[in-house]
Amino acid sequence: MNDAPASITDQRAGPSPADPGPARAESGADSATEREIKRLQWQCRRGMxxxxxLLNHFLQHGYAELDGDARRAFERLLGMPDQILQDWLIGQAVPADAELSALIARIRAAIRTAP
Structure with a gap:
């Protein structure tokens, strides 16, 4: 039985990469960006x-501002184990990689200024 409030479970729910949702008439670039976001949403699903x-909030509210290098760093970040990510995001540890460290700082700032 899931005792989580509906708002939390609704945020985790979403189309799988195999279920892109309703078709929309969009330009090729918009469609590619939408596919990228959907793929990343799926990768943001964690065991915790x-x-x-946290990761989906950043994806929705901060990812669009990243340049190409930072976007690749975000994908590398998603490849890290949950416990390491948690330690970095709560400030218990700092990534040795300067690019990941800067990205963690941006994610933490986005969380602090969450709408």
Whole structure:
């Protein structure tokens, strides 16, 4: 039985990469960006609900501002184990990689200024 409030479970729910949702008439670039976001949403699903929420929040509210290098760093970040990500995001540890460290700082700033 899931005792989580509906708002939390609704945030985790979403189309799988195999279910792109309703078709929309969009330009090729918009469609490619939308596919990229959907793929990343799927990768943001973690074994820890807290990480799901933090990473998806950043994806929705901060990812668009990243340049190409930072976007690749975000994908590398998603390849890290949950416990390491949690330690970085709560400030218990700092990534040795300067690019990941800067990205973690941006994610933490986006969380602090969450709408």
């Amino acid at each position: 609900l807290e990480l799901d929420l």
